[in-house]
């Protein structure tokens with residue numbers, strides 16, 4: 001069978017399977033014109049494992065069918081998608097179109113809301129429409145589709161105009177995270193090649209000497225930069241954006257993987273660098289018998305207290321290690337730091353740990369692009385089932401966000417996503433043993449359950 005035939009067969013069989021599983025649940029699989037609803041989102045989430053090889057095959061089909069130089073040029077141009085998405089979010093387009101309803105709205109009226117040039121905004125929306133984000137129902141008249149609706153805050157546009165900084169409060173954080181990724185995180189991208197090839201900066205492991213600092217002309221770590229009073233909007237965006245990585249799958253994260261329910265009543269769970277407490281809140285909702293503390297930088301802890309208006313979890317405004325923890329969580333923390341600093345964090349937690357303390361690292365695990373997964377496959381839970389040939393070894397690796405995120409980390413703070421072998425070595429060198437891995441469907445992060453060595 002030719003490669004093209006094999007790819008088409010993976011797509012055809014996979015789609016058939018997805019459609020019959022959807023039919024069993026009495027719901028057609030949603031398309032971009034299906035309105036967004038919790039039920040249809042759940043269906044997509046439940047069938048994500050079935051969809052992964054189909055998506056991988058579709059990307060591979062594109063890479064196969066396009067002439068190489070066209071493929072390159074189009075991918076190199078794709079960074080402008082980030083800019084277009086950021087403009088749509090900043091101009092409140094999804095919420096303006098939500099209020100306009102199914103008839104859509106002329107771009108002149110959309111642009112007037114935030115005083116954006118209508119001609120430029122129209123081109124931006126058409127660019128996004130060509131990627132299945134928004135619909136152009138008549139020349140220059142746009143309306144939301146399922147995908148663009150995911151960027152809605154759900155707030156009245158008038159309210160967003162009156163208080164732009166509050167527009168992500170009480171949302172699932174998707175709009176904030178998309179804006180963070182499409183704008184703030186992109187700053188270093190344009191400077192990456194220049195920065196890596198400059199002998200003065202290219203080998204740095206320092207969080208304040210990355211391409212992002214070159215672009216922003218600062219020597220502050222991005223967390224410090226966001227805390228400057230003039231960057232309050234970015235801090236808010238970042239803090240709430242992190243929520244999108246738990247929502248809407250918070251029940252999956254809180255109830256699968258590490259056995260929270262089997263911990264004795266009153267056990268103390270410390271979410272180190274827990275942001276505004278999104279994960280701790282999800283855990284506290286599912287496991288009321290545990291005590292929770294979120295530790296983060298002063299400004300972020302204050303944000304958490306303001307957002308939740310609650311005493312659970314408790315927020316602690318620094319990261320002095322707490323000595324009587326039963327579980328330490330490090331969620332999306334180690335990927336923010338190069339090995340030099342990740343080792344310091346892990347060592348400090350190891351010094352504070354009791355013999356029975358568990359460490360739950362929640363982070364992405366990078367897979368190699370070859371079919372040999374190495375010795376670490378022996379670790380309980382580490383092995384992954386491989387996708388069939390001619391696909392890349394893991395179905396979610398084709399154009400997967402983990403690899404982009406890894407480079408994003410490189411751009412922002414000289415830090416990185418890690419392979420499992422890398423994690424094992426890092427943990428071992430700081431006194432932790434990786435006992436087992438709990439796998440989650442990408443893009444949810446994986447859980448590495450560790451004990452003191």
Ligand SMILES: C[S@@+](CC[C@H](N)C(=O)[O-])C[C@H]1O[C@@H](n2cnc3c(N)ncnc32)[C@H](O)[C@@H]1O
Pocket residue numbers: 223242243245272273274275276278279295296297300318319330331332333336
């Ligand atoms: C990528 S976010 C992850 C937040 C949270 N764990 C989550 O998964 O939603 C990294 C967090 O580390 C925090 N952080 C950075 N430096 C810190 C420090 N020195 N002490 C405590 N927290 C810090 C940031 O403020 C931010 O909330």
